[in-house]
Amino acid sequence: MRRLREAWQGFKVGTWLGWQIESNWTEPFLFAIYSVIKPVAGVLILVFMYLVVAQGGLQNPLFPQVFLGTTFYLYVVNVLSGISWTVTDDREHYGMLKYAYMAPMHFYGYLLGRGMAKTLVATISVLITLAFGIVFLRVQLSFRNPGLLLVGLPLGLAALAFYGILLAGVSLLIARHGWMVGDVVAGGLYLLCGTAFPLSLLPSPFRALGLGLPPTYWLEALRRALLGQGLHPELSALSDAQLLLILTGATVLGIALSVGIFRAAERVAARRGLLDMQTMY
Amino acid sequence: MSWRTFWRTVVGRAYPRFIGVWREKSWVVFDVFFPLLQVSAYVYIYRAIGAPPEFAGFAVLGGAMIAYWMNVLWSMASQLYWEKESGNLQLYLIAPTSRMAILLGMAVGGLTATTVRAAGVILVGALLFRIPLQVSHGALFFGVFLLTLVALYGLGMLLSSVFLLWGREAWHLSNLFMEPVYLFSGFYFPVRALGFWVALAASVIPITLGLDALRQLLYPRLMEQFRFLPVETELGILAGLAVLFIFLAHRGLRFFEDLARREGRLTLRGQ
Numbered sequence: 396m397r398r399l400r401e402a403w404q405g406f407k408v409g410t411w412l413g414w415q416i417e418s419n420w421t422e423p424f425l426f427a428i429y430s431v432i433k434p435v436a437g438v439l440i441l442v443f444m445y446l447v448v449a450q451g452g453l454q455n456p457l458f459p460q461v462f463l464g465t466t467f468y469l470y471v472v473n474v475l476s477g478i479s480w481t482v483t484d485d486r487e488h489y490g491m492l493k494y495a496y497m498a499p500m501h502f503y504g505y506l507l508g509r510g511m512a513k514t515l516v517a518t519i520s521v522l523i524t525l526a527f528g529i530v531f532l533r534v535q536l537s538f539r540n541p542g543l544l545l546v547g548l549p550l551g552l553a554a555l556a557f558y559g560i561l562l563a564g565v566s567l568l569i570a571r572h573g574w575m576v577g578d579v580v581a582g583g584l585y586l587l588c589g590t591a592f593p594l595s596l597l598p599s600p601f602r603a604l605g606l607g608l609p610p611t612y613w614l615e616a617l618r619r620a621l622l623g624q625g626l627h628p629e630l631s632a633l634s635d636a637q638l639l640l641i642l643t644g645a646t647v648l649g650i651a652l653s654v655g656i657f658r659a660a661e662r663v664a665a666r667r668g669l670l671d672m673q674t675m676y
Numbered sequence: 677m678s679w680r681t682f683w684r685t686v687v688g689r690a691y692p693r694f695i696g697v698w699r700e701k702s703w704v705v706f707d708v709f710f711p712l713l714q715v716s717a718y719v720y721i722y723r724a725i726g727a728p729p730e731f732a733g734f735a736v737l738g739g740a741m742i743a744y745w746m747n748v749l750w751s752m753a754s755q756l757y758w759e760k761e762s763g764n765l766q767l768y769l770i771a772p773t774s775r776m777a778i779l780l781g782m783a784v785g786g787l788t789a790t791t792v793r794a795a796g797v798i799l800v801g802a803l804l805f806r807i808p809l810q811v812s813h814g815a816l817f818f819g820v821f822l823l824t825l826v827a828l829y830g831l832g833m834l835l836s837s838v839f840l841l842w843g844r845e846a847w848h849l850s851n852l853f854m855e856p857v858y859l860f861s862g863f864y865f866p867v868r869a870l871g872f873w874v875a876l877a878a879s880v881i882p883i884t885l886g887l888d889a890l891r892q893l894l895y896p897r898l899m900e901q902f903r904f905l906p907v908e909t910e911l912g913i914l915a916g917l918a919v920l921f922i923f924l925a926h927r928g929l930r931f932f933e934d935l936a937r938r939e940g941r942l943t944l945r946g947q
Contacts, residue, residue, distance in 0.1 A: 420845050429852055436855040440864055441721065447869045447902070449725035457724060488761075571700055575710065582713035591717060592724040 402504030409508020410515075413481075417516050434469055434520040435527050441465060441591065442532060457593075459534045460626040464590040464614050466524045470555060471584055471610055473517035476577030478510045478559030482566040483573045486672060493671040503657060506563055510556040537623045543635050544620035550642045551613035557649035558609075564653070564660035568667075570674045584610050594627045602629070609645035612638055677774055685773040689781025690788070693751075697789040707743070708796035712804075715739030715797065718864050719805050729808060730895045731865075736801035737890060738863035740794040741883050744828060745857060747790040749850045752832030753839050755782055757846040765942060775929050779836055783829035809894060816907065817893045823914040824886025830921030831882060837929040840936050857881060866891065866902035875904050882917050885910040 418426050441461060442453065449455040486492035496502055528534040538544070562580060566573040584590070587605040589597070594605050605611050606629060615625045616638045625631060630638070664670050697704060718735040759765040768778055802809050811817045839846045860878040861867065867875045867884055878884045889910040892899040904910075936942050 420848050429848065433852060433855050436859040440855070440859050443859070443862075443865045443869045444718070444721060445725060447865050448722065448727040448731060455725060461721070461724075572702070572706065575706060579706065579710055579713070582710060586713050586717045586720070592720040596720045596723055 398501060401499065402501035405500035405502060405504030406508040406511070408500060409505040410511040413509040413512025414515065417512055430519050431523050434524045438462060438465055438524055438528065453532055459622055460618055461591045462528050462532065462534050463618050463621060464626065466521055466528065467614055467617050468585060468590045469520050469524065470514070470517045470552060472581045473513045474510055474552065474555040475559040475562065476581040477513035478506060478556065479562035479566045479577035480574065481506060481509045482563045487674065490673070496670055503560065506560050507556060510559055514552060514556070536621045538621060539623040540620045540635060543616055543639065546639055547613065547616040547620060547642060550646050551610070554609050554613070554642070554646040554649045557646070557653040561653040561656050564657035567660045567664040567669060570672065584608060588614060589627055590614060594629055609642065612641045612645070616642060681773055682777045685777035686781040686784060689778050690785030693782070693785025693789050697792055704792065704796070707793040708800060711739045711742060711797050712800060715801055728898065730898045732805050733807045733809065733894060734866070734891060735864050736798060736805065736807055737894070738887065739801065740797040741887055742858065742863055743790050743794045743797060744825065745883055747786045748828055748832035749853055751786050752782055752829065753835035754846050754850045756836055756840050757842060760942065769942065775933065776926055779833040779925065779929065783833060787825055787829055812893055812896055817890065820886060820889045820893065820907065820911055820914070823911060823918060824882050827882035827914050827918035827921060830918050830925060833925035834921050834928055837925060837932045840932045841941055862887060866899070868902050868904045879913065882914055885914055
């Protein structure tokens, strides 16, 4: 019971602190502009690539699938990469990781809280980008399967958060590459999960790798829920229920792996004196 | 201050950047591999919509030039903010040398180190995706490339002096100047698609014109329908921007240092 209370305390503090770090560096108005410009610019790059080359421009049947994949990928960058960055940020930048460990709270809960703050920021970006797509790019969302969205979205977010903590554990042990671990993984997922193009275009070893990664199924479930159809022919044989089952399995696996690996990493980091490491990189 | 001191400062500040590339060799692998992930994704997007193979070349060239933009943002513009955080800025300010020499050293070192990464991205990208790369006018191509970098690092020196005033917002502003600049400078598609006036406004970032000119020299036939301005005009504007930015950086550094000194922003203060 005490551990649960400490975990909840850590979660609350992590969420509050994460939100402050993300948002209080400027005025709310500027923060709002910042939240709009970055994600919309990312989507507009794809828009212009389609306008320049694709037959039918934005009416190309691939575009809504690509738009949706890219929009929800914002969660992958923010949550997965963001949580692992927390370790580097707290330890190297603010020099406060050791104090977080000394505080009467559960550090794992604290990291989950930081992930929650990242999720909130990403949600703002996703909603803005979706609205932009619907209003200006005429992307038509059919909401064919709201149940799939309601179950699939939080499941995927939870999986991202736990895998993010797993990466945070890895970051605890790394001196010179910790800051790029999350970004490299997120960049790899953009490519391997077929976020913006059909998986069938990838060489077969990479396609097989992509089919083993949870975000592939998560993004496909969201496409089916919001557009009525998926992007990858390889997954067309799976029913919606099977997709959810795979996502549930991936989330459970994510929890188990992240708890196990993070605890082991914490032990090693404490033994080697890495919790207050300053590499100045 | 003598030219000898100026020159020694430039070399002294450039040295750690150049040596740093080779000190941690695995970084070279990461620095090439990481941008390639993004570049590969864009190549596959172009393939998915049936674009001619030259467009894959656009993506690879854009990905290589991103290395320079990232270097300008994070290791030029934000550099004095990092120095402030690590306590080096005060040492710079009391050193009996020119601040311009320090900035120039940062630029020279950063440019040299980044060229290793950019060349790696182009080489691996071209081999991996079998991208046609045939330069029609070698000397002109090299000239455009060099002038783009001089103008770009001139802009970096200017931004560096502006960023002197900022605390934590410097990090977020650098972050903000990523995707929007990739969009407006046409890193992954011909900038002309944005329309003449938007492309003209975006030309304040030298990579916009540099990329357009390099693409024209690499893919002259395809770029006939996508070119923004003739190469010679772009070369002239780039030369003008290079002179302007270096001049503004010189004036700006003095102005912003003075302002930051008076407002007490040269040291960390709860930011």
